[in-house]
Amino acid sequence: MSDLQNTDQPQLPGVVVTGASGRMGQMLVRLVLENPELRLVGALVRPGHDWIGQDIGMAMGGAAVGVIVSDDAVTAIAQAQAVIDFTTPEATLAFAELTAQARAVHVIGTTGLGPDHLAALAASARHAPIIRAGNMSLGVNLLVGLTRKVAAALGEDWDIEVVEAHHRHKVDAPSGTALMLGEAAAEGRGATLDDLRTPARDGITGPRAPGSIGFAAIRGGDVVGEHDVIFATSGERIVLRHLATDRAIFARGAIRAAIWGQDKGPGEYDMHDVLGL
Numbered sequence: 353m354s355d356l357q358n359t360d361q362p363q364l365p366g367v368v369v370t371g372a373s374g375r376m377g378q379m380l381v382r383l384v385l386e387n388p389e390l391r392l393v394g395a396l397v398r399p400g401h402d403w404i405g406q407d408i409g410m411a412m413g414g415a416a417v418g419v420i421v422s423d424d425a426v427t428a429i430a431q432a433q434a435v436i437d438f439t440t441p442e443a444t445l446a447f448a449e450l451t452a453q454a455r456a457v458h459v460i461g462t463t464g465l466g467p468d469h470l471a472a473l474a475a476s477a478r479h480a481p482i483i484r485a486g487n488m489s490l491g492v493n494l495l496v497g498l499t500r501k502v503a504a505a506l507g508e509d510w511d512i513e514v515v516e517a518h519h520r521h522k523v524d525a526p527s528g529t530a531l532m533l534g535e536a537a538a539e540g541r542g543a544t545l546d547d548l549r550t551p552a553r554d555g556i557t558g559p560r561a562p563g564s565i566g567f568a569a570i571r572g573g574d575v576v577g578e579h580d581v582i583f584a585t586s587g588e589r590i591v592l593r594h595l596a597t598d599r600a601i602f603a604r605g606a607i608r609a610a611i612w613g614q615d616k617g618p619g620e621y622d623m624h625d626v627l628g629l
């Protein structure tokens with residue numbers, strides 16, 4: 353068995369990683385196993401997945417770690433102090449109910465959540481802490497603050513566009529990060545993103561609506577995540593840019609959130625709370 357796993361330290365918070373076979377799930381399993389402040393107690397995959405019943409370390413091509421992959425979320429989450437969840441909106445809602453029952457911290461990285469999903473999460477957060485962000489990296493959360501400041505400093509003659517690029521497998525657009533950046537820009541202008549967001553452009557769109565915030569999404573290859581916030585006016589442009597080259601940045605943020613949340617009461621939190629920004 354791998355000596356990375358803290359099986360001999362039952363006092364450490366136990367973490368369940370959902371979507372454990374996914375791109376983020378595998379990264380999270382690795383980094384939770386390496387973390388001296390946490391214990392991996394569960395690895396959940398979707399029903400029917402061929403990893404079910406195998407040790408998660410071996411399923412990922414390494415040494416055994418003593419945690420068997422399962423699709424039994426009820427049993428796994430009942431013994432957890434934290435659930436780290438990068439899956440799909442539907443799966444995340446189901447995990448939120450179980451995490452609320454277990455009074456465990458639910459760290460949610462899943463994007464593509466709509467108003468109905470968010471309302472259901474708010475209900476779960478009445479029972480246990482939920483920490484959710486469309487991007488868990490330090491760099492993007494700093495960029496959110498910068499975007500708000502720059503938008504507040506510039507007048508409406510500066511057009512705001514958010515351009516993002518991701519790998520070919522990504523299913524939602526605009527990305528969760530792009531929406532966070534757009535929301536920050538709108539806040540800087542004293543508005544909400546719902547007030548200022550322009551629908552995706554295609555065909556005869558007419559000229560740009562003054563004061564609006566536009567989004568453009570590129571999908572291809574293995575791009576981990578790239579975001580530009582463009583402020584454009586006559587004669588000059590400012591571009592605020594974040595480039596992600598390693599998914600570990602998201603996993604590190606999520607793990608920090610799981611630890612931070614251990615002494616927090618029920619409620620909804622984000623990475624600004626976790627990072628003290």
Ligand SMILES: NC(=O)c1ccc[n+]([C@@H]2O[C@H](COP(=O)([O-])OP(=O)(O)OC[C@H]3O[C@@H](n4cnc5c(N)ncnc54)[C@H](O)[C@@H]3O)[C@@H](O)[C@H]2O)c1
Pocket residue numbers: 370371372373374375376377396397398399438439440443460461462463464485486487488489528602
């Ligand atoms: N917030 C962030 O910092 C951040 C960073 C990266 C990705 N994400 C988001 O995380 C999500 C996952 O991204 P990914 O690239 O890892 O995708 P992925 O498709 O590689 O992984 C998702 C995994 O969830 C699993 N899953 C689906 N339903 C399930 C269920 N009911 N039970 C257990 N597992 C289930 C899938 O089988 C898959 O393995 C996306 O919404 C993505 O946008 C967020």
Ligand SMILES: O=C(O)C1=N[C@H](C(=O)O)CCC1
Pocket residue numbers: 463486487518522526527528529530576577
């Ligand atoms: O790979 C993804 O999917 C990512 N999703 C998040 C988003 O939607 O912004 C964060 C970046 C990577």
